[in-house]
Amino acid sequence: MSQDERSDGDLRNTGMRLRYDREWDYELDRVAAAVSERDATSVGLQFPEGLKRSAGGVADDLRELLPTDVTVRISGQPCYGACDLDLEMMRRTEVFVHFGHSPMKESSDVIYVPLFSNVDVEPIMAEAASELEADTVGLVTTAQHTHHFDEMREFLEERGVSVRTRKGDERLTHEGQVLGCNYASADVDADEVLYVGGGKFHPVGLGMEHPDKRVVIADPINNVVTEATTEQFEKQRYAAIHSAMDAETWGIIESTKIGQRRWDLAEDLVADNDDAYLITLDEITPDRLRNLGYDAYVNTACPRVTTDDGPQFHEPLLTPQEYRIAIGEEPIDALSFDTFHGTW
């Protein structure tokens, strides 16, 4: 997320102290049991960016549970979701553990350790409940709070709120769960949605995906209730589209990451444009695109790289639909949020 975006919308800059510390259960006994069961001599550990600093401590704790001849490896690759499994590490280790994200696809090759927050959600929900305007609301949350989902629903129902929920699609594990790239669980018959979770990353995406709904944020981590606004986000996207309209050459990016493979889409875009080139990448960074030197780029991989990190790039970076708008195939007011539905 760009600094500007962060300054404006991110609660990390409010200076408020967190009410709760988060603590996590890494389920190391389960990992050790898997090592023993498979008689493995190598274990690979992958952590989301926010927990990478815990990796050394987790490795220490795990090594105490394991025979001394077992090698513990920590993935240093960037990791922002279950779409982002370290495939090289999976190939090289007999036991591979992915911490902190719910599985997009169950596999016997991966031990997924969900990390459920120990934060009590009720106090902030009590505050949020008084901000709700409708009698019928949708309810969504992130993976780390899904173990409290029934409790959240009951809390609202006890106060006479009619709660609408659904499990999004096959990309999602839990009822009511949202991902940065998937808000299908908010596709319910309610004009208002309560999001329970930290930060503004998810609720802003939710607001973009469902512009007709009011999104109330109950943030139990930063201890604030706010409303998601998407205006700045939209302005930024229109600016990117406009600056790409003059592009003569296009790099169409397809990702090698396992859960970000919209390869057919990328190939189709290239096939239809003689001035477009198919670029294969894992991480998409400003430096890598600058070295390639095209006038503008279309990202078919993680949409949040485009929308949240886009302003950091030296050239315009568009979603596939934004590209169609930029080249005149769709009207400008057709702009919608790029999400992955059911794609693996």
Add this chain to the structure above:
Amino acid sequence: MSQDERSDGDLRNTGMRLRYDREWDYELDRVAAAVSERDATSVGLQFPEGLKRSAGGVADDLRELLPTDVTVRISGQPCYGACDLDLEMMRRTEVFVHFGHSPMKESSDVIYVPLFSNVDVEPIMAEAASELEADTVGLVTTAQHTHHFDEMREFLEERGVSVRTRKGDERLTHEGQVLGCNYASADVDADEVLYVGGGKFHPVGLGMEHPDKRVVIADPINNVVTEATTEQFEKQRYAAIHSAMDAETWGIIESTKIGQRRWDLAEDLVADNDDAYLITLDEITPDRLRNLGYDAYVNTACPRVTTDDGPQFHEPLLTPQEYRIAIGEEPIDALSFDTFHGTW
């Protein structure tokens, strides 16, 4: 290479105009023939960083030679040598082409297209010859000038110079060839070595690897003759070692890149130190290490990332030997240049 390092030693900042443009023969007929022979529908192209901007033009030329149903992919992954093959792209394409580096290991899965410079080396060698002090000199060059190697040798011999050359080891393809990580070809019985090639990246490494030899640089690209100095390079390495001496935790980095795998070395270092953690990475960048949060790092992958890019990192980044110096296992004056000999 850091800005400071670049300002001081790099000819790109001399403001001198290049005498010659470099042009390359991409051998696209050979690539097209391979596609036809294998009845392939996908081709992957990988370019070194300095030629990434040519990728679109090369793809255009290649597409004209290919049936329309063949998909041409361009690797956007960073690439600094033949140690750095895009393995994901190799897995995904029927014909995979690596441009600009000589093979470290021949493989039927890779079409290596060497890119030989069209630059005439004789004028700058004439200038360099008058700077030579010894009657017996070693002669080395980079892959892109190896097709002129016999000519260079004859030029010197005609002037009464006794020329000593060798083919380094199995990591190298050509007689007299150097790599950024391998100067075995300069291991000859001569106190003076003439390096013919662009820039100071290679001759500074050569000087570090062979501190007893005088290294004269004949640079036909920037059109200057200079002498390699390693003093600043050494100072920087000592500074990194000193700043790592207080480290309480260590990240030991092993690489997944095919030609940079010193895995046993990395595992041994971790096994001997309870405060060391084994980190698996492809690209090694300041941000990735910062997120991990150890006090200092040891890089068993590409040594030039450590020595040339090290100052850009937030924490000290050491070679394996520098690490042994920092923890007191070797004396400080034992410092030598980290190179790959015969390792694949």
